[in-house]
Every structure is written in structure tokens, then in C-alpha cells.
Amino acid sequence: MAKRVLILNGPNLNLLGTREKSVYGSKSFAEIEATCKKTCADLGFVCDFRQSNHEGELVDWIQSARKTADAVIINPAAYSHTSVAIHDALRTLEMPIIEVHLSNIHQREAFRHHSYVSTVATGVICGLGAKGYTLAIQALADE
Ligand code: CA2
Numbered sequence: 001m002a003k004r005v006l007i008l009n010g011p012n013l014n015l016l017g018t019r020e021k022s023v024y025g026s027k028s029f030a031e032i033e034a035t036c037k038k039t040c041a042d043l044g045f046v047c048d049f050r051q052s053n054h055e056g057e058l059v060d061w062i063q064s065a066r067k068t069a070d071a072v073i074i075n076p077a078a079y080s081h082t083s084v085a086i087h088d089a090l091r092t093l094e095m096p097i098i099e100v101h102l103s104n105i106h107q108r109e110a111f112r113h114h115s116y117v118s119t120v121a122t123g124v125i126c127g128l129g130a131k132g133y134t135l136a137i138q139a140l141a142d143e
Helices: 029-042 055-068 077-081 084-091 131-140
Strands: 004-009 046-051 071-075 097-101 123-126
Touching: 004 029, 004 055, 004 131, 029 046, 029 131, 055 071, 055 084, 071 084, 071 131, 097 131, 123 131
Parallel strands: 004 046, 004 071, 071 097, 097 123
Antiparallel strands: none
16 A cells, blocks of 8 residues: 655745745745655655644644554644644654754754654754755655
């Protein structure tokens, strides 16, 4: 059966490509979605790509993943640095979890250096821009 990959994106990522291009790159959120869907299709994966500005909605989607996904790729955005709820939801999953950040959070403000998601992630990719999503999908091919 085809691997089902749930790709979750946190708050404000829908604004990509409109401002802060020097930090997050010039690709729009729709372009990143299209690239993720194509990369998944090329590998024979089913891709479910979502974005929410709401912590509880992200928690609901992570809970649903227990029955509907085989792997999760997540850019929790600002919730990386604040959300015990997302950490707790992710730690219930028994599947690969890859955390992605467009920017190198360790080169930025101190409050971005810690992620509550990293300790429950199988792997973390940061600082490689939109390519990080592609690399995360490709990493799942070996799982
Ligand atoms: O580097 C990343 O991918 C981040 O997860 C992006 C988050 C930030 O809070 C994390 O520390 C690192 C912010 C996403 C906001 O994206 C915007 C895009 C365009 C304009 C404004 C915000």
C-alpha cells in the first residue's frame, strides 16, 4: 500500500513569499505545496498537505494521523518554541516524524533555539529553505 505522508504547517506559513523573503525564501506556500505533492507522487506516496494558524487544529490533525498516516512531516512554525500540546500529541505517534524549518533557527533569536518538537522527532532539518521539505519526503523513502 502507498505510504501516506501528512505534511503539517503551523501559523503564518501561508504568508510565505509575500514578506520576510530574506529569512524564509521567495517561494510561495502554494509553490512549496506543489513541490511536496510532486515529490510524493514521484516516490509513490500519498500526500496530505495542510496549514493551520490554530494550535488545537494542528493537535487534532496529529491525533488523526494515528489512523490516517504512515509518516508526519511538520513545520510547527512559532509553535515549535511554545507548544507542549503539539509535543504531547506527536509523542503518541508510532511512525516517523520529521521536523522541518526553512530558516536555521539556531542562527536566529535565542527564543527560537529550543523546539518542543525536536525531542519527539525522528529527525530535524533546518536552514535549507524549501528544499528541507523535499529532503524530508525523500528520507521517508528509506524508512
Ligand atoms: O524557519 C521556519 O520554518 C520557522 O518554523 C518559521 C516560523 C518561525 O516562527 C520559526 O521560528 C521558524 C515563522 C513562519 C512565519 O512565516 C512568515 C512568512 C512570511 C511572512 C511572515 C511570516
